[in-house]
Amino acid sequence: MSTADQDKLPPPVAVAGAADNLAGPAGAGGPADMVDGMAFARLYGEPLFKLPQDLYIPPDALEIFLEAFEGPLDLLLYLIRKQNFNVLDIPMSQVTRQYLSYIEQIRKTNLELAAEYLLMAAMLIEIKSRMLLPVKKADSDEDAEDPRAELVRRLLEYEQMKLAAQRLDTVPQLGRDFLRSQVYIEQSLAPRFPEVETIDLQAAWADVLKRAKLNQHHKISREELSVREHMSQILRRLQHARFMEFSELFEDAIRSGKGVPVVVVNFIAMLELSRESLVEITQAEPFAPIYVRLAYSPS
Incomplete structure (x- = not known):
């Protein structure tokens, strides 16, 4: 078939599937009277009941590659x-x-x-x-490669x-052989405060001790300090406040200029109250300020 003849060929046909007994001449009523499903193909939306006699199929259209090599x-x-x-x-x-x-x-x-x-x-x-x-033998009488x-x-x-x-x-691959499961867990509405670690308490105490040394007076005196008395003072102060910051418990001792001994006894009194479960030491989140409050006792 020449190039000029190929230019006159009809447009490509989209084959919808057929058998020999389905493709035949149209009846007296014409193709429009036949059922649409009996058509051999569709051309621009119109049913086609037999292939054109001049339809050209290039040889490369039926080429099949059985093996594929990567190099x-x-x-x-x-x-x-x-x-x-x-x-x-x-x-x-x-x-x-x-x-x-x-x-x-x-x-x-x-x-x-x-x-x-x-x-x-x-x-x-x-x-x-x-x-x-x-094969040429080498000078060293070794076999050639x-x-x-x-x-x-x-x-x-x-x-x-x-x-x-x-x-x-x-090997199983994500997205091809399996999918990552996702589970949604409803978080509890009640906040859970982190526990106060020993190192956090040490850092807060070191800061209080540093401030106490800056405000001390050089006065030599002998004073007997009672841990129980300071425990009572702390309990009285906490009764009027829901929470009190750790450093506020030592503000009076620091301002009075009584020095480090009073601050140390006050800190020992607070630790004794915590050991006896009379006060609670907590914080809202890691590295947040440390607070002291009265221990909760159910009625």
Whole structure:
């Protein structure tokens, strides 16, 4: 069929599936009277009951590729394994002939043949030529290296990588073999305050002690300090406040200038109250200010 004839061909037909007994001439009522499902195909939305006589289908439209190779080494390994050749003793003449035959088939349909395929073809021809030449012994009386050694090494390495890739592909993958489960848990409305760690209490105490040293008076006197008395003072102060910051318990002792001894006794009194579960030491979140309050006692 000439180019001029091809330009006159009708537009492509979308085949909807048919059988020989379904495609036949229209009845007296015409194609419009027939059931739409009996049409062989549809052309621009209209039912088609028989293929046009001048319909041209190019040969490439029915071409089927049974094997797909990822590179020249993949093709070469396929030819060797398919014929059960020993990869350490490759019959170069036969393998090269089959490889060139495959390359020639690709070249007929695909002019943009990858250069790596042609490079491998040249390498096979070179190895085949070197094997036809007589072997020359080296001066050290050692056997000459096999021309196929480099090719065998590359084939073995490629086969190892290919098998490793196949094993990795069998490993379950997220999104392909399974999906990540998501569970929504309703959080409790009651706030949970973190527990006061020992290091937080030490840091707060060190800050109070530092401030007490800055406000002390150099007055030598002897005073008897009672831990129980300071415990009572702390309990009285906490009765009028729901929460009291840790450092506020020592403000009176610091302002009075009584020095570090009073502050130390006051701190011991607070620890004793905490040990006897009369007060609670808490904080809203990590690294937040530390508060002291009376211990909760159910009525």
